[in-house]
Amino acid sequence: MRRFLPQTLPVWVLLIVIAGLLISQVATLYIVSRDRAAANDVVDLYRLNDRAFSLVQLMHDATPEERKATATGLFNSTYALTVSDTPAVTSSIAGDDELAELEDILVGRLSKFGITDARVRRDPATREADDAGGAAPGPEIGQVERDLLVLAADFAQSDKLTASLRFADGQWLNFTEPITPVGPILSVDSLPLYSLIAGLVVIMSIWSLRRLTAPYRMMETAVNRIGNDLKSPPIAESGSREVRAAAKAINAMQARLREYVEDREHLAAALAHDLRTPMTRMRLRLELLRRSPARQALAHDLADIESIASSVIDFAKFEVTEEKAERIDFWSLVESVADSYETVSFDNDDVRPRGLICMARPVALKRCVTNLVQNAVTYGKQAHLSLSRLDGTITLAIRDEGPGIPQAQIDAVFGSFVRLEQSRNRQTGGLGLGLTIARNIARAAGGEVRLSNHPDGGLLTELRLPMAA
Incomplete structure (x- = not known):
């Protein structure tokens, strides 16, 4: 049931507005219809009372034969009028309280003209x-x-109102008065106008909601952009007071996050850089131990320390380094990276797609592709590359021939310093920063890096980037 319900606030508000409009219109039409019916009833009683006064005033001094002659002259199919010795309304008990009160009014008003009894009934x-x-x-x-x-x-x-009035000589005056027909509230002529007004209300509601929620959509986009790139420009602090306050809070949050991340990156870079001085002294002293049996082991450990320091510096420089985005020929960039590895080949080398232009930071994007290709070569021995374009997205697919990754650990490998290879050999295990840096670079360019196990074996890495306009 929940899947059929709206999932966004504007749609909910629009449905509430439309439902409120329909309920108010139906209630209004019902009230108008009821009031019209009540008003018509009063008018019908007034018309019968007025006609009774006119007829009685005309006939009260006439003889019975003259009354019949006058009634014959005034008779028509709609307003029947007769004078007879028997009443048309045989029952002396009124059908409801309104008619009983009207009978009393007629007798009281027409008694001076010799009317002694009045009877009124409704006829279909x-x-x-x-x-x-x-x-x-x-x-x-x-x-x-x-x-x-x-x-x-x-x-x-x-329907009709039939009245019978008795003169003092016992003769009855019988006449009918048609009840005013109640027309429909919505007619063929008024329905288009009603529909037009309702449509304008709905259109204005949609326009107002879009105007009202536009700043929130803008802030949602800005927050998503901040999640991908802390260096994205701040959002404009304009609009209503609430929107300005929210935009100001988001910009302040972005500034604090950027300062916090930069402080950590500068600290990591400074520590890694400062390690180079004692490592250089250690290497110089190591050269003096030419005949020591521990020389080779110390040299190996020192190389690991230098590799760790270099990786940490590169990881820190990724966000600290200022580099502007440029239009990049992605095919040429991937080809230049692939030329550096003998075990890398293109699956569609004979058909090279052209026009694969994206917007990104050149050095960072090359580092991203290099990390992904190097990861495939390190763990999968062979790397097979293919490039494609679909719906404005460039996709670089890298398939290796390694053992793949357990499905439960695919998302975990993107964490910093996460290594699935448990050996302490930096040549086979790495430091666990390559995929982290690659995904951060891709997201900063509006793209994404995804991992999956290929059906034919090995790991499939996909780098997706939006094409430049």
């Missing part, structure tokens, strides 16, 4: 009324006439 539209809606208006009539005909048809097909 009859089939005859539905069939008498009339023919569809023709195309030759005007818009006002068309609207009037449509409205008349709606009244003819609506």
Whole structure:
């Protein structure tokens, strides 16, 4: 279930805005519809009361025959009007409280005209009324006439209020009043406008959310860039007060991290460099022990110490050294590194891809490729190289013929001073810094180094770098 839910904050906010919009619109339409129905009921009762007053005022002084003649002249299918000796509304009990109150109002208002009883009921539209809606208006009539005909048809097909009023002489006045039809809240004409407004609200919400979250996306990119390269430029401290404060905190964090890392690197470089002076004196004194049996063992140990010092200095200089990124022909760089090793060959030597241009620090990138190739030659004897390009990414694949690496230790070998070769021989085991330096260089250039065991045996090392624009 969780995989179908949004995974980002902007999408959640957008869904909440849309859901709130839909709920508020549905609630508004429901309230408007209910209020319209209530208002129509009051208007219908008012119209019946007003018509009853007019008819009674017209007929109260007339004779029974004159009343019938007048009713016949005013009769029509929509507003039926009759005068008879029996009421059309036979029940003297009102259908609801509203009609009961209206009956009392009619009797009280019309008693001066001789009205002694009033009865009102609601009647549903009859089939005859539905069939008498009339023919569809023709195309030759005007818009006002068309609207009037449509409205008349709606009244003819609506429910009715039937009233019966008794004169003092016992004669009943019966008439009907159509109930005002309640039109739909959303019509064919209003639906496009409603949809347009809802669409504009959604579009404005999306635009506002993108504007609101843009600084956070920028800061996320900046933090990721800092993780790959501490020397990346600081982010701009602009925008709202909260965004400026967050950007300032990130820049301060980057500055402190850079100072901390540089202090450690300078310390390591200084210690390794200072070791060279006593090592030089030791080598000079070692030359004086030409006939000592311990001379060869001491020379071997001294060479190991010098190798360690050189590796530490190189590792420290990787971040301390200032070097600008340049456009590099990656094929030429890899080829120059491969020429230094007799056991390195290209799998696609006959087809050389061109245009493999990347942006990186030249010396650092060459060190990265050299470390990877040297690692393959040292542990795998033979190294097979291949270059490819896919979707703006350059991939250097290096496959050796060694035993590979246990799957559980593939990520561990990227740690500093991690050696899977357990011997103390620096020629076969190294110092454990080569892959660490290579991956740091690749990440600083926006790339990555990945290790995997090849299906045919050996270790497969992939260096991926983004192509230059």
